[in-house]
Amino acid sequence: MSIYQERILDHYKYPRNQGEIEKPDKKTAVHNPLCGDSIKMYAVFEKNKIKKISFIASGCVISKASASLLSEYAVKKSKEQLRKLDKAFIINMLGIELGPNRVKCALLALEALQKLLI
Amino acid sequence: MINVTKIKKDFPIFTFNPELIYLDSTATSLKPQLVIDKLNTYYQEYSANIYRGIYDISEKATEEFEKTREAVASFIHSYLSDEIIFTRNTTESINLIMYTLGDKIISKNDEIAVSIMEHHSNFVPWQVLAQRKSATLSIIDIDNNGQLVDISKTVTKKTKILSLTYISNVLGTINPIKKIIQQAKQINPEIIVIIDAAQAVPHIKVDVQDLNCDFLVFSSHKMLGPTGVGVLWGRKELLEHMNPFLYGGEMIETVSTKQTTYKTTPQKFEAGTPHIAGIIALREAIEYINAIGLKHIYLHEQTLVNYAIHFLEDSFKKKIQIFGPREMRSGIISFTLDKIHPHDIAQLLNDDHIAVRAGNHCAMPLHTRLHITASIRASFYLYNTTHDIDMLVKSLHKAIKIIG
Numbered sequence: 001m002s003i004y005q006e007r008i009l010d011h012y013k014y015p016r017n018q019g020e021i022e023k024p025d026k027k028t029a030v031h032n033p034l035c036g037d038s039i040k041m042y043a044v045f046e047k048n049k050i051k052k053i054s055f056i057a058s059g060c061v062i063s064k065a066s067a068s069l070l071s072e073y074a075v076k077k078s079k080e081q082l083r084k085l086d087k088a089f090i091i092n093m094l095g096i097e098l099g100p101n102r103v104k105c106a107l108l109a110l111e112a113l114q115k116l117l118i
Numbered sequence: 119m120i121n122v123t124k125i126k127k128d129f130p131i132f133t134f135n136p137e138l139i140y141l142d143s144t145a146t147s148l149k150p151q152l153v154i155d156k157l158n159t160y161y162q163e164y165s166a167n168i169y170r171g172i173y174d175i176s177e178k179a180t181e182e183f184e185k186t187r188e189a190v191a192s193f194i195h196s197y198l199s200d201e202i203i204f205t206r207n208t209t210e211s212i213n214l215i216m217y218t219l220g221d222k223i224i225s226k227n228d229e230i231a232v233s234i235m236e237h238h239s240n241f242v243p244w245q246v247l248a249q250r251k252s253a254t255l256s257i258i259d260i261d262n263n264g265q266l267v268d269i270s271k272t273v274t275k276k277t278k279i280l281s282l283t284y285i286s287n288v289l290g291t292i293n294p295i296k297k298i299i300q301q302a303k304q305i306n307p308e309i310i311v312i313i314d315a316a317q318a319v320p321h322i323k324v325d326v327q328d329l330n331c332d333f334l335v336f337s338s339h340k341m342l343g344p345t346g347v348g349v350l351w352g353r354k355e356l357l358e359h360m361n362p363f364l365y366g367g368e369m370i371e372t373v374s375t376k377q378t379t380y381k382t383t384p385q386k387f388e389a390g391t392p393h394i395a396g397i398i399a400l401r402e403a404i405e406y407i408n409a410i411g412l413k414h415i416y417l418h419e420q421t422l423v424n425y426a427i428h429f430l431e432d433s434f435k436k437k438i439q440i441f442g443p444r445e446m447r448s449g450i451i452s453f454t455l456d457k458i459h460p461h462d463i464a465q466l467l468n469d470d471h472i473a474v475r476a477g478n479h480c481a482m483p484l485h486t487r488l489h490i491t492a493s494i495r496a497s498f499y500l501y502n503t504t505h506d507i508d509m510l511v512k513s514l515h516k517a518i519k520i521i522g
């Protein structure tokens with residue numbers, strides 16, 4: 001089955017939480033030099049939880065859709081909860097099968113999120 | 119003219135994958151049944167080590183092995199089969215030269231020249247050597263056509279090594295290697311010229327005598343042969359003065375507890391048991407290519423690449439950016455399409471059983487020079503048809519519709 005399902009393409013074409021937050025508590029940037037994907041991510045925290053999160057991504061469908069879906073999920077979640085997220089979670093969240101080469105694209109957003117939580 | 123319908127029958131991969139449209143021969147070529155059978159015959163009928171056994175099947179293996187050396191020598195028009203050294207691949211051949219000759223002749227403030235269109239395997243070893251010796255790595259640029267600029271701005275009297283690709287694995291540019299070598303040797307008569315012919319030997323007639331280079335390297339797996347086999351051709355007088363690369367069995371003459379002496383070339387550079395079956399089967403690949411004729415293969419690829427460029431440009435107009443020159447190019451097309459990430463294109467093409475490469479194709483400096491991070495590459499060989507290109511264009515239209 002194609003990985004380009006409607007839900008994925010929808011998040012790619014109309015990303016949720018896209019953009020920059022003006023005064024974030026934390027911001028980070030990650031980059032995959034091999035394919036040129038890059039993600040900047042911004043967050044505002046309230047106590048231990050993410051109050052607001054946003055990102056700017058350039059890259060393939062998978063990396064962008066993954067960032068969009070993950071940002072939706074992350075809102076109102078605690079740092080502890082989010083630190084537990086792993087590869088299996090991301091693959092499940094996307095709901096598509098990915099070969100070893102494309103998994104890296106999907107995981108870039110998670111890498112950015114984890115850096116925000118440090 | 120070559121008969122592709124007949125040729126495709128020689129490649130069993132099309133029996134196992136009837137829908138496959140393979141447009142990635144630049145990465146590695148497909149293998150004809152004859153080559154696969156030749157590997158099996160060695161393992162089934164005479165799988166003995168070479169040089170060592172005084173018994174029939176070892177003699178047979180040695181003989182078959184050495185026959186490939188002769189076949190390779192005549193394929194690239196080397197006078198002496200002693201000038202053919204078997205390695206694992208192009209990358210190892212280049213590293214061998216770097217570690218033995220390069221290490222010896224490069225010192226502080228010397229210059230090593232490469233071009234911006236090199237594959238990493240002909241870029242990184244020289245960058246590392248230059249750094250280690252405090253030498254300078256000079257880089258020949260390309261023009262807007264994707265052709266090399268005049269080398270006289272880069273190659274100087276201090277340039278001790280010039281290592282250059284014959285054909286770019288991204289742009290498809292066929293460099294005027296013979297002229298460049300002449301020019302380089304006028305600038306510095308002592309210069310050592312190494313030619314990365316990984317994309318040339320499978321597609322055009324390469325003649326080391328005519329080119330007047332010092333070393334020339336390529337890989338079996340890109341010319342219908344097995345993986346794990348590479349070739350290094352070098353001038354005998356140079357090879358004789360070079361130290362061994364790896365030490366061990368097969369390459370020694372005498373060993374005492376105090377001292378070891380080495381065999382002469384080529385064995386001096388072939389330590390350990392090589393990929394015997396692969397090397398033997400490479401001869402089958404060469405014979406297959408010879409039977410069809412490099413001239414015919416080249417003309418076929420020219421037809422395909424010209425057809426593809428016109429069809430792609432007609433179909434996608436300003437949405438497509440095709441890199442590389444319109445003349446003197448081999449059957450390789452790299453492009454970007456409508457700001458869609460190349461990985462997405464490749465993935466969508468895969469849904470239609472079309473295999474292309476997406477990424478930087480082991481040529482990051484070139485992609486940086488072109489101001490892109492990745493491209494899509496379609497490449498052609500003797501088993502491709504214009505129908506393959508029609509399917510490619512159709513599938514690209516679909517990709518734009520889905521994610522464009």
Ligand SMILES: Cc1ncc(COP(=O)(O)O)c(C=O)c1O
Binds near residue numbers: 145208209210337480
């Ligand atoms: C121009 C060029 N040089 C070197 C190489 C490296 O070949 P190998 O991977 O067989 O060592 C390639 C293969 O991709 C190539 O296209």
